[in-house]
Amino acid sequence: MPSVTYIEHNGTEYRIEVEDGLSVMRGAVDNGVPGIDGDCGGECACATCHVYVDEAWLAKTGTPSEQEASMLSFAATAQPNSRLSCQIAMTAELDGLVVRMPEAQH
């Protein structure tokens, strides 16, 4: 199974195996990783699964959709490498992905 390393704002790291096809948000929520909420369940409706994608992985994770970019444009802590993790589906190609969490989702 491909793995994702989630790094909390305080530096705590979680290496989690995430089933192919599941979202990076689901991987965190399903395993009790703090810092990713996913209030809307992955509908790209709430912007509470905001992560910063490690620069090395930006090309492989792709670019946000218009809906996602709009949601991110008002996240207080958005950066150029910001994504909503419910919109990144795991694949073998993303094995080893590293994402960091902002200080807060709300």
Next chain:
Amino acid sequence: MSEQPPRIVIAGAGHAGGSAAAFLRQYGWKGGITLVGEEANAPYQRPPLSKAWLKGEATAESLALRPARFYAQQNIELRLGTRLEVLDRAAKRLVLSDGTALGYDRLILALGARPRALPLPGADLAGVLALRGTIDADALQAALKPGARLAVIGGGYIGLEVAASARALGAGAVVIEREARVLARVAGADLSAFLERAHRARGVEIVTGAQVQAIEGQDGAARAVLLQDGTRIPADTVLVGIGAMPNLELAREAGLDCGAGIVVDLAARTSDPAIYAIGDCTQRPLPLYDRAGRLESVPNAIEQAKQAAADLCGRPPPPPEVPWFWSDQFELRLQMAGLAFDARETVVRGDMAADSFAVFHLDAAQRVLAVEAVNAPTDFMAGRLLVAKQARVAPDLLRDTATPLKDLAA
């Protein structure tokens, strides 16, 4: 007395109860956690039931709030298929419907709400359904075959979402609303009018200002909805979507302060220091609006789950959030933030005819109270921020799509 780690019992395994269990572990609760749920399934997401689940686009796994293994991994005891029957506050003891007794050190009431029943003849006919859980949704899905005729009593969000799903499944749909417009209690007039047009354009019949007299049946099964003016609307499936009643009887009998719901503060504490309450069953402070009220929504369930878990774990309360809601109907994504109490003025930004716009509700001082966005995520996010800041905005600037909302929200 031996020092047992304290045990939290969470009564109710919906979105609120399930989230509270997860947040308690995330925030470091070391004692026992027992989650008691009436339904047979572990906590799951209800919003897809009227949409993706009905259309066969969701699975039990995708619906689940957490995977089945999560509860064992997190040492959360699940007691499913049973519910709270007796709450003895003096003894800190519960009796469940399966007859077992359960002691608690701290109790979280996440009792939810139940669909309001239709007090009219024919409400007990086969084919008359409500929608709250997966069992209801499965019955509805089985009924909504191509060519089926669905009548929805009540033009609320659930009714409109199911009507949209029914059309997608090839069934006919009629929405019958008692008030002069759909969503009369929960949305502004502009959004109601837009959605009525949108539904009619996609083949849903909408009847407003209509009083239902009875559901008529044949051989025990629903055949038509009869209105007081004599109109007969043929239907083989009738969805009753006329609101929900909070499950607060047990709390009231136990002597907890109750109003429209179980009264709680911003740490989800009830009038009993050992008892918290979260989700649909509560009446909570609405700090931005200087009043208290009930919020039936997933974001509220999660916010209150965090409040209770934080307080129980000795953490500061999370900052209050702007209440928000979402709904999907056809290809329309609705996102609403804030509550339009005391609204004096509405401003439409964007193009209603192009199915992409937002309605802002302002008070007498031109503070933004609420936003209702349709296919307009930027306006939703900006509106949520404006509401949180209680920002005053000139209506002409808000209306002007050439003025970026980023400037107004700065």
